[in-house]
Amino acid sequence: KYPYLNTDMPDKTEVLQKTPNTATKMLIEKIEADGNETYLDRFASQQPQCSFGLKGTCCRMCQWGPCRITEKSPRGICGRSQDEIVISNIIRALVSGLAAHGRHAHEIIYTIKGVAEGKINLKLKGTERIIEMAKKLELKISNKTPEQLAGEIADILIEDLSRMDNKNIRLLEVFAPQERKDVWGNLDVLPRSASYEIMEALHMTTLGSCTDWRAIAGQEKRSALAYCYSTLFGSSLATEILFGLPEPKETEVNYGIMKEDHVNILVHGHSPVMIEKVLEKIKLPEIQQLAKDYGAKGIVIGGLCCTGTELLARYGIPTVTNILGQEFVIGTGAVDCVVVDMQCVIPGMKILADCYGTKIITTCNSNRIPGAVHLPFDPEKPETLDEDAYTIARTAVEAYKNRDRSKIKIPKETTKAYGGWGYESIVKTLGGISNIGKLLKNGTLKGIATVVGCNTPKVAYESNHVTIVKKLIEWDILVLTTGCCSHALLNAGLCSKEASELCGNGLKKVIEEYNVPPVMAVGGCVDNTRTLRLFIALSEELGIAIKDMPFMFVGPEPGNEKTVGQGMSFLMHGVSNLVGFPAPIPVPMPKPIAGSADGEMDRGSNNIADYFGGNGALEELGAKIYTEPYPELAAQTIKMHIKRKRNHLGWK
Ligand code: XCC
Structure with missing residues (x-):
């Protein structure tokens, strides 16, 4: 099967x-x-x-179609081949994800500008990051305030999002390892900016444009680098400039953090600017008193998706659940209000919210929901930010008095978690970069896997994430995690030191000696930047190219279009991927499967599948994509990959 x-x-x-x-x-x-x-x-x-959609062999890139690839019709009406259709579908998914992260970066970067210019009433808390970036970007530092420097950095990040001329992304120039810059230069895939590469990718794949799948694959690599450096690095570093660096802290997570006799407010989405202000307002004595006036004993805040993991990292605010849990949590009947910003807010949540009397407040003009209260944050029109945040806090608390108490049932589960990891805090806690290198080299840690990404309805809820990671920690592989996967691992208790009993002896020793959990939650999905920085630093410390290190990117349950760029970002750096499901990247199959009723071809696209899953990517980048939906087999594949890397290095 x-x-x-x-x-x-x-x-x-x-x-x-x-x-x-x-x-x-x-x-x-x-x-x-x-x-x-x-x-x-x-x-x-x-x-x-x-099944055409599942294999990427349906073409909807013009209005003559849609065209499907079958044995009877191996080309689209225009003559487009299966390879061209499949790679075009992949790149279109990737640049949609790039657009989403780009819009996220845009909001954060323009917020920095607003703060630097004194127009937005927030304080820049990440002085350490401002100075580091100012130095890397070779800005003149003396006699400038952190705000002035942050404003100059923001201008560079905006250029990285929008540059049209043939210059490189600045963050790529200053953060990427030289070995990779040479590889990318030789492949001619250095990007200009997020906007330019999105434009070029859509241009190349429209009717009557590029018919060379290898050239489109080249643009995919270019777009992946724009995704990585302009929008992942851009958003993550900019958020650290705004709100400071995460620090590890112990907390409790899971559905049981909600309380029947409290106002329960959930925060959801990706860009935590408005919510930062709302949290400030919720702390006001008058808002706290208002909750009491309505009979509540207090106010509970819980996090969903990446806004949730961002707030866990920064403030230890408990997380509750992920994209596929957002309906389940509404079903408790105990959620008074969900404040959402951008992305991964599914329409089904609002449908259910109406059934359980939960108020939804949208705070981003890109994410309107009919019937929701809408109070948008726009960093370029910030005049009403404080007033709107106050209204949101008040509206959320007021929702408590209308709650239908007959439908409330909150699961009891709470889980200990030790979250709040960032690049600097991981390095510091584990005794410095050279010490982490030693732990890898002497085999105390066998490798590092970044296990990330969405949930998919194609597996039993969260089962692939949890099954794979339990195996990895048993085999002494340290795990870093972000996004929806991290909610699964947090709720399963794997991000706490108590999970040490599930670990192999090496990882157990690390947990005891350095006081860390075996699975480190490093924030939202844009914070995969933090993991990449760790990989780059370790490779430079040991003088070994990343492609030869015992690292792996694992995306067991891909969902959002954004996941394509996540895996590709690591692949471009030489980190092989293990993905649970191929869509929209088809995989090579041993042989065609018998019995397809309408005569469709069973192997999405041999050339593209062979390129990403075989020697093509391996020769060019030193890494490839493995696909394995069965979690036990996926874990074995990761173990095998890491073992092979260690063997090549002569490490036991
Ligand atoms: Fe995927 Fe990023 Fe969304 Fe969750 S929240 S569904 S993109 S893992 Ni970021």
Whole structure:
């Protein structure tokens, strides 16, 4: 059976049996008993999913189509081949993700400008990052305030988002390792900016444009580097300039942090600017008193998706759940209000919010939801920021008095977590970069895997994330995590020192000696930057190219278009990927599968699949993409990959 070909999709019963997340089992049953639907029901109604879509062999890039590739019609109406269609679908997904992170970066960077110019009432807390970046970017530092320097850095980051002339992305120049810059230069894939590469990618793939799949694959690599340096580095570093560097702290997470007799406010999305202000207002004595006046004992804040993991990293605010848990949490009936900014806010959440009387407040003009209260933050029109944040805090608390108490059921589960890791805090806590190098070299740690990304309905909720990571820590592989995967690992208790009992002897020793958890949550998805910086620093410290180091990128449950660029960012640096599902990257199959009713071809695209999953990428970049949907086999593949790297280095 090949799960990515529609034959092995889990239904609700299987999810209930297999999910490692006990709290959600109760909620899935409760929501059904309440007569409401979730993604699980809609996923079942969508079966079987379109197999052309699953393999990327459906072309919708003009209005003559849609065209599908079959044995009878191996080319689209315009003559486009299967290879061209598949690679074009992949690059279009990648640049959509690039646009999303670009818009996120835009908001954060313009906020810095607003603060630097005195127009936005926030303080820049990341002086350490401002000075580091000013030095790297060779700005004149003397006699300048941190605000002035931050303003100059913001201007450079804006250029990295928008440059049209043939110059390199500045963050790439100053953060990427020389070995890689040479590789990318030789491949001619150095990018100009996020905007330019999005434009070029869409241009190359429109009707009657580029028909050379290798050239489109080149543009994919260029776009991936723009994604990595302009929008991941751009957003992550800019957020650190604004709100400071994360520091490790112990906290409790999971659904049980919500309290029936408290106002429960969830924060959701990716860009934590408005929410920073809202948190400030919630602390005001008058807002706290208002909650008491309505009969609540206090106010609980919980985090969803990447805004959640960002706030966990910075303030230890408890996280609750991820993209596929956002409906489950509404089903508790205990959520008074969800304040959402941008991305990964699914329409199903609002449908369910209406069933349980939960108020939704949207704070970004890119994410409007009919029926929600809308109070947008625009860094270029910040005049009403304080007033709007106050209204949001007040509206959220006021929602408590209208809550339908007959429908409340909060799972009891709370889980210890030790989060708040960033590049500097990991290096410092583990005794410096050379010490981490030693731990790797002498085999105390066998390798480092970054296990990240979304959830997918194609596996029992969170089961791939948790199963894979439990195996990795047993084999002494240190795990770093971000985004929705980190919610799964946090709630499963793997981001706490107590998980040491699941670890191999080497990792156990590291946990005891350095007081760290085996799985380090390093923030939102743009904060994969922090992991990449660690990989780069370790490779430079040991004088070994990243491609030869025992590292791996693992995306067990890809969902959002943004995930394509995440994996590609690491691949470009020589870090091989293990992905759970190929879409929209098809995989080479051993042989065509018999019995496809309409005569469609069974292997998405041999050339593209062979390029990414085989020698093409390996020769050019020193890394490739493995695809394995079964979590036990995926874990074995990661172990094998790391073992092979160690063997090549002569490390035991
Ligand atoms: Fe994916 Fe990023 Fe969204 Fe979660 S929140 S679904 S992109 S893992 Ni970032």
